[in-house]
Amino acid sequence: MAVQTGLGEPRGPWFVSPELGPDGRPRWDVPGAGEGPSRRRWRGRLLTAAAVVALSTVSGAAAGGWVAGRDGAGPSAASAAPVPAELVTAAQKTVPGVVSVMVGAGAASSASGSGFAIDNQQHIITNDHILAKGGDGEVTVELSDGRRYAAEVVGREPGSDLAVLRVPAVAGLAPLPLAKPRSTKVGEPVLAVGSPLGLAGTVTAGIVSALDRQVRLGTTRRSAVQTDASINPGNSGGPLVNARGEVVGVNTAIATIDGNGSIGIGFAIPIEQVQQTADTIIGKGG
Template sequence: MAVQTGLGEPRGPWFLSPELGPDGRPRWDVPGSGQEPSRRRRGGRLLAAAAVVALSTVSGAAAGGWVAGHDAPGPAAASAAPVPAELVTAARKTVPGVVSVLAGGASGSAATGSGFAIDNQQHIITNDHILAKGGGGAVTVEMPDGRRFAAEVVGREPGSDLAVLRVPAAAGLAPLPLAKPRTTRVGEPVLAVGSPLGLTGTVTAGIVSALDRQVRLGTNRRSAVQTDASINPGNSGGPLVNARGEVVGVNTAIATIDGNGSIGIGFAIPIDQVQQTADTIIGKGG
């Protein structure tokens, strides 16, 4: 019987993102990195079968995973079912509103994740565990076009694993639309958008596998949206959106067996919980 360790580090053929230096640290301090940022952007018991682990990428740890698409499409690829047009549209609308988040990294621990704007005041939703793993250090947000801004931490809520950041108005982030509470349905298609393994603007597709799944998020046991959309370290804080491009949750954790990374069971904080927590944080912090 497999032992569920929940180590959270993907194992397998080792892959080092071009966004990371030789030591595995995010290359945030090297604006060029061989090409301009904008050009790079364009190019206890949680389940009976698995343990839930957080999804931020900590500096110094190598990330594992397969890199797909190196070979030319074969006959099988040519006969694959077409991607639904609504998902293509949803991805096109969502990617420009998703940012990368770096916490810490100057001389201590560092962690990376994702986030997205929730209003026109440039408030950004992300996961609290990213900031926690960053050791409370400075937070930097990188826009989809490669611009970087120092972010203010408006507030944190470890109990729900949510945090709110704010960047200057010059960032010009457009907020993503939010799904209405309790409208998400099991079986509907969804997209997970973020920066897994440092690969910004990554989109993966799946369905809503279950609702009200009881898992440990932050310091509390809460209901989560379960999905089979592939999410990995670095996806933390990024949006899970439906086919209309509406955010239905914030990607937060995955289940693992023997610490082998994503096995197709991921969890997102439901958007109604996100909205409520964000409103409380923003109300207190401005």
């Protein structure tokens, strides 16, 4: 059964299950992991993992072929799927306005996610649960070019899981345009931009799968935009943008099966809710 979960602290590729040995094979010395049903379940899981790795490898090869094809024609160029020009343009416009958000004491952040600029006063939208998981520690943002700045917390709204930060004017972040309220359509292509697993500037593509999904966002149930664009821990607070590069929502939660990773069902706070909450917070906090 699918379980909804928030997108909080990233768990990187260095994580290894205690039931697996250094070579990635099941450790049969773990209690209950004998030749019976348990071992068969492990074999099934390994086969599933192998299938996922294979898919990732094929996808990476296709992407690599497309990039190589830009510099010169070759066999890989013919087999690479065409990339819609409008999505490429949208990604190019969006990435410079997206930041990584790190919360914690000292160099080691205790929580991290994403955010994006919404105006020329260097206000940044992000998720409140990132700040909550960071224990109200010092907030730092990292820009797409690697520059880092201490961020002021202008205000927080746990009920909608939104928060507004502000960085010094010298940061020069370009604000992202916001889509018109209620203009998002089911089936339109979208990009999720952020820092999944700490990988800054990551862009994934999908479509708007549904509108007005009733899910728990923050402390209450609210309407959300559902998407199949791949989002993972670390994408929290990042923008979901349409093919015109307009923000249609803030990536906030995913549905999982037994709490294990993205299954292509993600949820974003609709832009009309984001705009309303941001205006209120900025009006109060300056």
